[in-house]
Amino acid sequence: MPNALHNTIARPVIEVRKLNLWYGDFRALKDVSAAFRENMITAIIGPSGCGKSTLLRTFNRMNDLVEGVRTSGSIMVDGVNIIGSDADLIDLRKKVGMVFQRPNPFPLSVSENILFGLKIHGLVSERNELDAIVEKSLRAVLLWDDLKDRLSKSALSLSLEQKQKLCIARLIAVKPEVLLMDEPCSTLDPQATARIEELMRELKRDYTIIIVTHNMQQAARVSDEAGFMLLGEMVEFGATAQVFTAPRDKRTEDYITGRYG
């Protein structure tokens, strides 16, 4: 099928095996296994509290910030298990960046936002090189033409859509491999959402994208592969076309047809 350009041999960038996660006594992830493949958009869907955001946050160890979190199993990123205590978190978070639900630019200028990651990762270069990085990052998120004359303006003055794109540009500046997106469009209107989705399709040429969304239609539109989670379990994982036209599990069918709950 021409629209399902499915590279079945694309290598997994993130491979999760038998992952369990507890918040205190609460088991939020139950034996989750899944492979997230290179240059694909993978969507994780499921009802609130199913564990999808928790799973996403394990990919750059953001759950470490929550007290009482325990994990078991493995998450291989580029062949290295990031669950172990010897994982280099600075390196991991450069490699695996996160875009959040509410755009969260720093109260700094547009350029400073983009260069912030480079500075904290100690990647600061020559002045003219920095300008090139700002331009390249903004071009990658289709913001350059809008913002090229406002680089020194505060990022807080931008529209929500521009802020969200700026947050993506900020990640791209440090050359990550994986972009994690947690409900990246939930504060945007349908037009802005459509533009972010087109942007995601552009970005997947260079990056691997994992998106968590409540918006099933968005997952159906934008992803190549999709996983359905329920009560901490990965119920089903496969090609998006298959998951949305012929799911294998009755629970997936019930959820995507709106019969669940």
Place this chain on the structure above:
Amino acid sequence: MQRHFDDQLKDLHQEILKMGVMAQEAIFRSIEALKSRDKAQAEEVIANDRKIDGIENAIDEQCIDLIARNQPMAGDLRFIATALKINADLERIADLAVDICQRVLELVEKPLLKPLIDIPQLSAIAQKMVKDSIDAFVSRDSGLAKKVMLADSEADQLRDRVQSELINDYMAKDATTVDRAVALLLIARYLERICDHATNIAEDVVYMVEGKIVKHHSDDL
């Protein structure tokens, strides 16, 4: 904004066009095989039908996938719904060309019953109707689609003439002609069915372009 979805719709458009070309070619070659009593050609058309069946399935899948993943609305929805239906009509048209070829394989084993006049003419009408219906789809031309719908009665009349000639001038007079006359009569019937499918396609095109269902209401055109 250029949508990724638009590219996918373009792909679907191309696939339907490809299917249309293959169906037209199947009719053309089946009649060539009949006229020149060419067994090899008839067998080729029959063998080629598998490819057409494969494309039909792929287009069906493509349409279902587009609906499930893009929640199409308005013109996009009508286009995909129409593509699904046209796809089925084109596949049936190709099947009817296969049926013609099977009759050709029977006929070439026996002496020629009569020179062919009306059947080639009927086939010309069928081919034109199929071509025009596909052209109407491609160019979103509901005017051309309506012309196709009006041409159908001509095909019906021609089929009736072939039928009465074969029954009265051959079967009724000479029992040894019955098998060959029946084969020709069936071929006329297949061609007339092809015209019916072209009419269906044309009706679907009118729906796609105008959003109006004209099926079973051709008197109101």
